[in-house]
Amino acid sequence: MRRKGMHSMSSKLSYREIVRTPSHSFDITMDSTPTTPARVMNSNRARKMEVALFFMSGVGSTLAWTAILSNLVYYTAVLGEKSYLYLNIAVFVPLLPIFITQAVLDSYFDRQYGSLKSYSYRGISGFTTGTIILGLIPSASHNLLALSLLTLAIGLSSAVLHGTLKQMASFIYPNCGRLQAALNSGMQASAALVLVVSLLTGFGGSTQTGNSRIFGFYISIAFLHLLCFVAFQLLMSHSKDVLRSMMLRDMSFENLESVVQGETPL
Numbered sequence: 001m002r003r004k005g006m007h008s009m010s011s012k013l014s015y016r017e018i019v020r021t022p023s024h025s026f027d028i029t030m031d032s033t034p035t036t037p038a039r040v041m042n043s044n045r046a047r048k049m050e051v052a053l054f055f056m057s058g059v060g061s062t063l064a065w066t067a068i069l070s071n072l073v074y075y076t077a078v079l080g081e082k083s084y085l086y087l088n089i090a091v092f093v094p095l096l097p098i099f100i101t102q103a104v105l106d107s108y109f110d111r112q113y114g115s116l117k118s119y120s121y122r123g124i125s126g127f128t129t130g131t132i133i134l135g136l137i138p139s140a141s142h143n144l145l146a147l148s149l150l151t152l153a154i155g156l157s158s159a160v161l162h163g164t165l166k167q168m169a170s171f172i173y174p175n176c177g178r179l180q181a182a183l184n185s186g187m188q189a190s191a192a193l194v195l196v197v198s199l200l201t202g203f204g205g206s207t208q209t210g211n212s213r214i215f216g217f218y219i220s221i222a223f224l225h226l227l228c229f230v231a232f233q234l235l236m237s238h239s240k241d242v243l244r245s246m247m248l249r250d251m252s253f254e255n256l257e258s259v260v261q262g263e264t265p266l
Helices: 048-069 072-079 082-092 095-113 115-140 144-171 178-201 211-238 240-262
Strands: 013-020 025-032
Touching: 048 082, 048 115, 048 144, 048 178, 048 211, 072 082, 072 144, 082 144, 095 115, 095 144, 095 240, 115 144, 115 211, 115 240, 144 178, 144 240, 178 211
Parallel strands: none
Antiparallel strands: 013 025
């Protein structure tokens, strides 16, 4: 014997309610199935501000490791041919383990601490780690082991940012592809930005590059990375649709749990 309400597993849920926070008041409409907690009803199209902030966040997610790999010719000449292999491994090996970890654990932490806090924490940890490491790299540019370890930290933080931003772009505006396009464009645009900084600072074009040029290059990249961090923070704190999406995601998790509990046999 099962409790009443079992039929609701196949029916759609529609409800309308007001969600209030200390600084926001939203009229939220949700129309989704219990098995799709990430689908929320936002504006049909992403606003220009969200598009620009997602673009900047995308730049930040690939900027740090792009800066390192853009100078492989210099590092190969200074640190030896092994540096080419070690630095590439340090950047790309963390991608798969991080993606698997996020796929397994992200939903759990989202339910435990709330989607907004969880996504904010992932972004803050990723951007903060990347910015700090970029500031440390000049002092490790002549030591292969130290440079490889710092690059590994860059690879881990970038993988976290990549997965976090990809997830957000998929559910904030589920019926609009602008955020995905902006995010992917930003991830690609970081290479052009690194090229400009390299030309301005003169680092990477010669094995005779002085320490001042190395320092100028990575500090400039760190500053740009920090600006991307600011863009992410603005996205998380000033976009009403982002906040609405996070709230609705949490509500749908709670609704899914209540439906599952209602299905438990007596």
